[in-house]
Structure formats: C-alpha cells, structure tokens
Amino acid sequence: MPEAILDDISHRRYNPLRGSWVLVSPHRTKRPWQGQQEAASKIELPQYDPSCYLCPGNKRAQGDVNPKYDKTFVFVNDFAAVKEQQAEYEPPVQDGCKADVSMSTMAKLMGGTALATRLLRAESTTGKCYVITFAPAHNVTLADMPAESILPVIDTWTKIYTSHVDPHSPLAQAAKSTTLPASTPNGNTQPNQQYRYMQIFENKGQAMGCSNPHPHGQIWTTTSLPEEPSIELQNLQQYRREQGGANLLEDYASLESEKGERTVFENASFWAGCPWWATWPFEIMVIAKKHKRALVDLDQQNQDDLAQVISEITRRYDNLFETSFPYSMGIHQAPLTGTNEEIEASHFHMHFYPPLLRSATVRKFLVGYEMMAEPQRDITPEQAAKRLRDCGGPLYRESLK
C-alpha cells in the first residue's frame, strides 16, 4: 500500500458511491472484548426437515404446498412487506378554512396544516415480494455449493428481473435475448403493474435476522426507488456527467484490479474485494469489470464468472473463522424503469455486509457512535482483503467430513 501510514493512524475514507465517509481506527483492534458473544453456528442440520416451509414438498404458512423442486424455487412471500393491492392513499393537501372560525384560530389552523403538510409527509408504496430457495437441500449454503449449482440461482434472479423490466426501457432489448421467465417454477412471478425497482438480497445466519437456515434469498419489488439505490444512482449519474460518460464503478474496478491490495478474488468478468471505503470488517463488493447495467446484460461467460465469484467469496468467508459466516448480501443494478440516463449510469454490483470481526463469536457492533455520528471500523480494508485472499481453497468443513 502506497500510504502505509494509513495502517497506523486514525483517518476517514470517502465512499464516492454513497457520497459518505467512514472513520478508520486501525490501532483499535487491540481493544479487549468482554461483550456479547454470538452463538456459533450449528452445522448439524438434516438434509430434509419436515417442519421447514422451504423444503421441497412441504406446506407453507398460508397452506400452499412447495413442489418437489430440484434446483431453485420461487414463490410470493407469505408475509410480504409490500403488497400488490391496497387501499388508496392521497396525501393531505392544505384545506381552506371554515367560515365560522376566528382569524387567529384560522391562522393557527392554517399554520398547523401547512406545518403538517411540510413535516408529516407520507406516500403509498405497493410492490411484490418473493422468496427464492437456492437449493432443495436444507443443510447447504452458497459456500457448500459448487459454481455449477450457483448458476441456476443467477438464472432465476435474471428471469425474475427480466419479467419485471419496463418493456419501453432501453433494458428491454437486452431482456428479450434472455430466456423467457415462463420456465420459472411457480407461475406467479408476473407483476400486474410496472414497478420501479427490484432489490434482490440474502440474509444468512441468525446474527443477520435470518429465521430459517434453508438456503434462500428474497426479492422485494416496489413502486418507489429505495434510499440506497437512489443515493448510488445520483452519484453514478454525476460521475458519468463529469467524466465524459465514464462509469464510476467500472473505473474503480479497473483501478483496484491493477493495485491488487484490496482484491480478494477476480476473474475475467468481475473484481471482488474489500472496498477502500468498507464499513463492515470483512465487507466485500463484487463489481462487473465491463459496463453491465443489470443482470440482463450478463452473457453466459459473465454468468459463469459470477457463479465462480459468489462461490469463492462465500467459501472464503466460511474458511476465515471456520464457521458458517453470517452476512447480508444484495444486488444493485438498473431500476426496472427510469430515464435513459439512470439506466445507462447504472452498473451491476453486489454488496456483502458480514458482521463478524474477530472470531466466529465476536462481531462488530455498529451502534452508538456509528448510529449517531459516523460508521467506524477497526481493521483496515487492506488487512481484511489480505486475510480473505489467503483463505481460499476447499471449504474447511470438507476435511471434517
């Protein structure tokens, strides 16, 4: 690292994708820890669990029965955070006043209404939430799955994304060349209206609020563009304008691939590493090396490469502390509908946010200072990347079998 001094001093690093800062305190790793310990993961799960609502052939909460699927399976979330249909909501507009109130009461009422309109703003959101299982076996995770078995997951994500893309969007052409979504298990994946954004993500492990170990992820699709993709999209668009059409993340991936010190793994299509501005101790970003707006832009080689990257990352995570490594991961890509500028400025990437810091049981808490003031990290991204780079190879559990 050219600025070796950053290994020793407190400093802030800038995240150009979010336009935000993170505080880095490398000397702080020496701090003793006497706080909460995470439960180490139980790896002794059956391959089929009759009480699991995700296993093939089992019954779910609302009574539906899962098919005997052999790769992935998609269904509409039984406890969705947003729904396709709901009662209409019209945000209040400032009313005129009734004639029989005194002027001062009227002024107060008007003032109160104006204030309320300004400070108590809400808007209705509808959408569709899916659950996607990654494999029929109850007791595997992405880390246990070879790249070939991760490929159907990528394929399913791509099909769902494709079936939700605005037919008038510049993405629609690319979407056409993708296999049609008809082959997706459980037909109910056609939206009945045009949504704005699709968030694909996975919560893995109890520490990340996951309540079922069966390998699965979620897909929330909404009429609104959520906060994080919206912030990123603004910065991507600004960079594109300022740098004559260049893409921030494409530039960043090429810079990192050349430098190498924050690289965890890379192949022809993707760079994966701990970003300069990482918040979580072992945070990883996966970035397409060439400009790809969304899943629909990935060709067969890119899909194979993505499967390999996901396999390499999740395996290294598990190897690091010899535990089933908890994380939340998600895909950021072009909105389902948007301006041409928004869609062309979008760049396919994934974030992995894992909470563990020192061992299978000691995590980093982003609490007090982090919530009130600014994210703070202890080990540097370069130190984290080195450790992850160095723990490739077979999954540690393999040798225990």
Place this chain on the structure above:
Amino acid sequence: MPEAILDDISHRRYNPLRGSWVLVSPHRTKRPWQGQQEAASKIELPQYDPSCYLCPGNKRAQGDVNPKYDKTFVFVNDFAAVKEQQAEYEPPVQDGCKADVSMSTMAKLMGGTALATRLLRAESTTGKCYVITFAPAHNVTLADMPAESILPVIDTWTKIYTSHVDPHSPLAQAAKSTTLPASTPNGNTQPNQQYRYMQIFENKGQAMGCSNPHPHGQIWTTTSLPEEPSIELQNLQQYRREQGGANLLEDYASLESEKGERTVFENASFWAGCPWWATWPFEIMVIAKKHKRALVDLDQQNQDDLAQVISEITRRYDNLFETSFPYSMGIHQAPLTGTNEEIEASHFHMHFYPPLLRSATVRKFLVGYEMMAEPQRDITPEQAAKRLRDCGGPLYRESLK
C-alpha cells in the same frame, strides 16, 4: 390520527431532518418469528464489582486508578478510536511523470494516479474520546435513577462540552455563564486543539455492543464533522433559509405537542415521542421546545426538565417488556466551532435507538433490505408511542424488590 388508513397500508414516510425515507409495513407485525432470541438481561449484579474498570477505586486497563467518585466520573478512553496526536498524513497529489517512460505508459500512469486521487480519498482525523460513568453503583441504569441523580450527568456533559467550545464561536458567550469545567473529576478534559464536533452517546445492553453493565456513556470529539450531524445540519440550515429563520425541529416539536398522537412524554422544556419517520420500533426523539443550540443554552429549569425526560423515557422503556431495555442514545447539538449560520441553525435534541420489537428477547433486525435498499419498520410510530405513553409509573423492578 387523521390518516387512519396509514395504519393498514404499506407506505413510506419522509424524514426532513435527514432527507431520507423509511418504509412502513403495519400489517407485517403478524409475521411469526423463529429466529435469534436475545438473552434476557441479568438484573442480579452486585452494587460494587471488584473486576469492573468503572467502579470507584478500581484499576483500569492502562494502570490508572479511578477515584472514589460519588456522582459521575470522566476519563480519557483507554482504547480511543481517535487520538490527540498521531503521525502527519498528506493525501497524495497527482505527480508529474518521470522522463524515461513511454507516452502510453505515462498516460496509463497519469490515468491511474488521477483515478486514485479521485476514488481513493482519505483524510487524517484526530480527536479525544472520553468515558463518563453515570453513577458509582455498578448495578443501576438511568432507568433506576431518579431525575435528581440524572442531573449530575447532564451537568458533566455540559461542562465537557463547554470546555471544548471555540472561544470565538457565538456559543462562547453562553458557555461563559456555565459553571467552569475545573470541577470536572479527573483534570484531563481540556482539549489541546480546537475540535469540530463532540458526539455524546450511550450504548446500553449487550445487544447494543456494550461490554460493561456499569452505567456509563462515551464522548468522542473529532477534528471532522461526522456524517449524521453533518446531514442534519445541512437540512436544518436549508429549512432556516427557506422558512425565514424558523427552526425545523422547533416547528416539529410544536406540531407534535399539539397533535399528541406520537407523544410519549413532555414537560415545559422538551417534547419526547416517536417521530413520524422513526426507523427503530420504539425509537424516541427528545426535542427542545424553544430554540436551544446546545447544552450551554440550557438554564437550570431546562436541565431539570431534561433530567425528568431522560428518567421518564428510560423507565418506560424498561417497563414496556419488563426488562433492562437495550438502546443507543446520543445528543445532537451545535458543532464546537463553525459558521454563525451552522451554529444558529443547530437545535438541541436526543435520539434513542432501541432494537427490541416484540418482547425482551425478540428484536428487529435492520439487515438485508434495510442495508441494501431502505429502512423498514413494522408497527407504526403512533402505535409505538401509545404503548410507551401507557407504561409510565414506577419502574417494574421496584415492585419485585
């Protein structure tokens, strides 16, 4: 609530203080929970713990011995995230090229350097971190302490803040009328340079990364203005400009105090309630009703009222699920130094971010969707406020004694 429909439909609410949105899914509380359970808090602690580094008379990590304090005690954090002194760091500037490299290599090098300068930005941060104990007894929390015993905590916060205020700032005049910091225990609370911001906060409970139950908080003071206060300050300044000098939070507190449906507790000086845009299930904001820029602006009556509010909130939190309620809380106020506009637009307020959702052991996880896309909550702020309003009265533990 005028818009009763918001109790039933998914919607987003706008946070004008942060300029951000939160997704509200009221129907989602019906979701069953089979995930991680928090450990219920052990309330059987001794009043004095010989192995606690915060108890009076005990030795700390670096060998210092705590005085036999009887109210609060302040010392410089033995494992500080930022330090007063460290090696100098000059961010790299783009270099000229050596003469003997070919044009294309030069272009590449220049390009690489320019990219690095643009995308790998860092800045040095120094500062001073303090720990403040709230009471000598090892086994109490703010919830156990009557308002009179919380007063010395407010007094100590005020003194430390005062002793760090820029003597040329418009706050300095107010600071002069505050009791001098000389009486603060442990003399080492004078900064040796002018810092920009002071973040006062408390992490309570193991679920919030707190590693020692002895009642205490922290104070991190830095040369930089951290992310959150910086975002808030921009919005406070903009509102002030657009609304002819009005203060967003003063307006908001008066609106909420009139409406009442999100109020948990209020007195002459402060409104406390679940804000319209709350993210955490039982999140509370405490807002000064009259314009107060910082702790130095609080008179004796305001300080008494603040002690009462803190006591009322923390007690209600514990009563809600009959447990020692974990949270992170912090104070936002004027920067220690800044433009007149920044200082006049600042408004004293506190945030309480507690993670519990349904019981002493079931928390809300802000994970996958929340990290990748947008914070999401289940119960509405109005429902949360009602429950907290209704559980005032003596601390539940009192009757168990």
